[in-house]
Amino acid sequence: MNPEPVAHGGGASAEEVRRALAAIDRGARTRILASLAHRFGDLDLAEDMTQEALAQALRTWPETGVPSVPEAWLKTTAKRKALDVVRRESTLAQKLARLRIEQEREPVAAHFADPAQQTAEDHDAVPDDRLGLFFACAHPVLKPEDRIALMLRFVAGLETPEVAHALLVPVPTMQQRIVRAKKRIRTLGVPFAAPRREELPARLAGVQRVVYLLYAEGFARSTGVSHTRDDLTAEAIRLARVLRALMPDSAEVAGLLGLLLLTEARRPARTTEDGRPVPLAEQDRSRWDRGLIAEGIALAEEAARRSGAAVSRGEERPATGEYAIQAAIAAVHAEAEAFEETDWAQIAVLYRLLELRQPGPVVSLGRAVALGRMRGPAEGLRHLDALADDPALARFRPFHIARAVTLQQLGDTAEAALAYRRALELPGNESEDGFLAAALAGLDEDLTG
Secondary structure (H helix, E strand, O other): OOOOOOOOOOOOOHHHHHHHHHOOOHHHHHHHHHHHHHHHOOHHHHHHHHHHHHHHHHHHHHHHOOOOOHHHHHHHHHHHHHHHHHHHOOOHHHHHHHHOOHHHHOOOOOOOOOHHHHHHHHOOOOOOHHHHHHHHHOOOOOOHHHHHHHHHHHHOOOOHHHHHHHOOOOHHHHHHHHHHHHHHHHHHOOOOOOOOHHHHHHHHHHHHHHHHHHHHHHHOOOOOOOOOOHHHHHHHHHHHHHHHHHOOOOHHHHHHHHHHHHHHOOHHHOEOOOOOEOOHHHOOHHHOOHHHHHHHHHHHHHHHHHHHHHHHOOOOOOOOOHHHHHHHHHHHHHHOOOHHHOOHHHHHHHHHHHHHHOOOHHHHHHHHHHHHHHHOHHHHHHHHHHOOOOHHHHOOHHHHHHHHHHHHHOOOHHHHHHHHHHHHHOOOOHHHHHHHHHHHHHHHHHHHO
């Protein structure tokens, strides 16, 4: 009997198979990986069997045809291959007892549902596979930075260079961090299962951080052709909404969702027809999504209200308060009818609060830009230059873009051109490259004119 689930109908051409596999996007592959990791507790095995299932599809689908639900076929095939590997290991009896997968070889329904998995998921505290694995990877035995790297790489599905960019570290450092985290998981036998509901608050900060960084990568890609990736921003917002439903009383969850919605509201005006980025100062605000703005502002106000109420009652404050503050910053931008009407003084104060709660180079960069807008470009440049020795910002393209714009405002064309050139040397997407190259070409004309 063929151990793989068989699609109904005749065979498929090589081109049809290639198209079907190309349609299995990163999100689908991540869901398969998450399911395997949750079930077998072995991230390496999950990775290998996901790839094995894709390879099996290349061999099987030309004969049987493309399944009606390719993702389900791949998920079932990968699970069965993983089971074969587990059965060959010396610890077979213990793993079978722990995973309760003896019935895995029973006939599979046409829709390839996994009743055992469904029964387990019905009792999970987290009603979403991917979010559940985020919480699982936020296990306290892992170092905080390792948790974030692991979640971004394997659950969010970002490539290692994208994860390195998100965390402002060199790629080799990120590779070592991921290897270290996987080794620690194997050594300690960390279970890939969502924690109990009462354990969720202790792991929330790490999960929120990953959702935030996933959105940030989609908002302005660190590589690739286009400036944005709408699939990543949509998934981040979806996960934030699930978190909101799961933890409706959390100020930080409300703040995170509010921040993402207020940022997403600008999406229609953020790029030109050919995909080039449009700076905030030049965006047509009539194109901003007013529905998202209204929802985002309401959430930002709720986050601020809940944070204040917790403090007044003498309760422990939210983990950092960072998302409530960032949502407030985004709300200030959203409420300004024109760029010139932006309340930069309020934004600078909010960034100062954010520095106290969650210090970091990107936060300091945001405050420097706000101070420059409030007090003038000379003051802005002074604050930017004070950050120049930070190695993370030295590798961060937006820092050099901020310097270039500020220097240009001061009339220092030569130094602005140098800053644009440095920005172009750093990782970024091709659409942004074109925008920066055009800005640099304009400065070069001024220098030679």
